[in-house]
Amino acid sequence: MFSIPFVKPWALAVGVVLYTLTRAYKVVRGRKEVGYVQGIRTLFEPFTFLGAVLPSLWWPLYPGVNFQWERRKSLYKQFNRDTVSIVPYLAGSARLWTANLDVAKQVVAGGASSCWIKPREYSRALLFWGMNLAGAEGGELWRRHRRIMGPAFNNKTYALVWNETLRVYKDMMVHEGWESKTSVDIPIVQTYTFKLALFIIASCGFGLPFDWSEPPTGEDDQMTIQEALRVVSETNFMYTMAPSFVLSLPLKKVKYAKQAHDALDAFMRHQVAVRKVEIRREIAENGSEEISRDDVFSRLVLANESEAEKLPLDDQEMIGSTFVLLFAGHETTGHTLAATLGFLAVHPEEQDIAYDQIMDVVGHDRDPTFEDYSALYKVLAAFYEALRFIPAGSVMIRQTTADTVLKVPKDLDSEEAEDLVIPNGSIVSVDMVGIQYNPRYFPDPFAYKPSRWYEQETTEIPDVFTAFSIGPRACIGRKFAQVEAVCWLALLLRDWKVEPLLRPGETHEEWRERVLSAQLVMTLTVGPVPLRFVRRVTKVESVISS
Ligand code: HEM
Known part of the structure; x- marks a missing residue:
């Protein structure tokens, strides 16, 4: 029996x-x-x-x-x-699951006094390393983290992001040996977009400008930080949700995950300790809060050390904030850049439009500068449209701390909303994929049309663009990611025509079906994107050769 x-x-x-x-x-x-x-x-x-x-x-x-x-x-x-x-x-x-923008606004856009909070239960993966801005439930705790991190995201930072992206692109061309090539086959473009995103966050986020040939390693030099971050984001769920005995199983995958967690932990603790000492010394020497470093992390440490900050972050919160910067600044941007190149590869007409603007604004004879950023709005639009298709932050979960009423449209075609009485403790998941494919806001939602975002030229934040969230709790790194994306895409598309790397006999449509699909890991991620870069012949070169 x-x-x-x-x-x-x-x-x-x-x-x-x-x-x-x-x-x-x-x-x-x-x-x-x-x-x-x-x-x-x-x-x-x-x-x-x-x-x-x-x-x-x-x-x-x-x-x-x-x-x-x-x-x-x-x-x-x-x-x-x-x-x-x-x-x-x-x-x-149980939860409500919404693809409606008005419902999303009621739930996520309320700020510190809102009755809607981020439930800790669903932020475990983010909070594993310590309390931080992205994982804070809401209210005063969130406001305090935002107050300390906010000043680090400013125009000086974005100019640094632009200049570093330019440096890393050139470094990449030299070290990959692509300068002399007319065509390069790339089995997984994320190899490069992830490395770029990591280098930019290392440099502009942490003030650690690495060489392309010399990726950052953890304290024991065993594993690169890039590899540690990859493994951590793939296994964070196991670490945070699985029963503890799972972590002591003698399995290769579990051991490797532990090694990655240890490498990342050591890296972050080292950064926090070293930078605190450095900034305290600078403040003491200068007799003021002027510091020489411009990176986000130094600014965060400075804000934390400031006389004016009555409630500074403790060491564990600093580690938590370090993880959030590393993770949020790396994975999301790396994947979206890969997806953008994938969409442009199967939409050569859209690629040409972006290329023409790059030529009009920058041309071939100089490097693009941060001042070109707004004029390259069609490049940004190509990035936005890829982000609409595959929004890296794909779901925002909120829980109400009071009985409340939501106004919810009755059916797909109606604007008329009914009152929904929701008891304290109810959960709403905002479906970012659902909103970005909702025909209410995006006619022809399955078509890749960057022109949807050209209004960006005049309005900084289009109302229906939710991929970075909306309201006071929207992504703090939005412009950081956009500046990095526009600079890198402008450089790359100026030099190379991007094509899909097809399997024998495969059509563009089949490639698109196979490649431009997504799955949820810690964020919503596009699968490996195989591409061919074909060097563009400039008008001057073609005249000379004819
Ligand atoms: C394509 C790139 C990015 C996308 C799609 C993205 C998306 C988002 C979204 C949707 C949220 C809101 C999450 C929620 O409320 O549940 C968010 C928050 C956040 N993001 Fe980003 N992000 C990107 C890049 C970055 C970068 C580069 C950084 C830092 C350098 C960053 C740092 C943060 C932080 C700290 C928060 C929490 C803000 C708060 O709660 O006040 N993100 N991001």
Whole structure:
């Protein structure tokens, strides 16, 4: 007969009955928490440990952790509304799931006094290293972190980002030996976009300007920080959600993950300790809060050491902030740059438009400067449109700390909103993929059209662009990422025509289907993008050769 060692059958029966009753109560309460809105009824909520490790079963039994991407064409149509619900039977919490911009604004754009907070339960991966700006629930805690980090993001920083991107691009050309090549095949373009993003955050974020041939390593020189970050972002979920015995299993993957965590931990602790000493010394020597370094991290340490800051961050919070800078400044930008090049490769007409603007604004005879940034708005638009297709920050989860009322449109076509009474503790997930594909805001949402963003030329922040979030809690690194992207794309597209690296017999359409798809790791990421760079012949060169 079936039995579990050391567990008495009656204890097992009591356990099963208790679990069933608890879950039944949760389902009843969950339906109330989502205002009885219709939606997915499933076994597991995707953002639980079980949900993440299980493969998707048939719909809707368990939609899988990647359902947001895979069901982007059908989810909201199925229920004829852009705010639906998820109620899980066996694991996880019920929630509203919205692709509506007005609902998103009510939930995420309220600032420090809002009753909507970031629930800690879902920020565990971010908070693992210590409290930080991105993981803070809200209220005073968030405001304090933002006050300390905010001043570090200024025009001086962005000019530094531009200049460093230029330096790293040139360094990359020399060290990769591409200067003399007419064509380069690149199996995974993320190898370069990730390295670029890491170098820019190392340099402008931490004041550590590395050479392309010399990637930064951890304290023991065992593993590069790039590799440590890659492994940490892939395994952070296991680290933060799995039962602790999993981490002591004698498995190669687990050991490697631990090595990466240790390397990153040592790197961050070292940075915090060294910089604090350095900045204290500079303040003492100068007798003022003027420091020589312009990088974000030094500015953060300075703000923290400032006489005016009554509530400075402690060491663990500094480590947490270091991780957030490294992670947020690296993974998101690296993936979006790879996706932008992928889309431009299969849309040569859009690539030509960007190239023509680069030629008009910069030409061939000089390097682009930070002053060119706004004039290169079509390059930025190509980046925005890739970000619309694959928004790296794909979901924003918020929980209400008070009974509240949400105004929610009744169906897909109507503007008319109904009042939804939501009890304290209810969760809303803002579906960034859903918003960015919602035909309410984007006609023809599955077409890659950078021209949607040309209004950017006159308005700095288009209302429907949510990829960096909206309101006072929007991404603090937005302009940092944009400046880096525009500079690097302008340099690259000026020198090279970007084409898809096709398999034998593959068409562009098949390549696009195969490559430009996404999956949720810690952020929503495009798969490996294989490209061919073909050197552009300048007009002057073509005249000379003819
Ligand atoms: C393409 C690049 C990027 C994208 C798509 C992106 C997206 C986002 C999104 C959607 C949020 C809001 C998350 C939420 O509220 O749940 C956010 C917040 C944040 N981002 Fe970014 N980000 C990018 C680049 C960067 C960079 C380069 C940095 C730093 C150098 C950065 C640092 C942060 C921080 C610290 C927060 C938390 C802000 C707060 O809670 O007040 N991000 N980002």
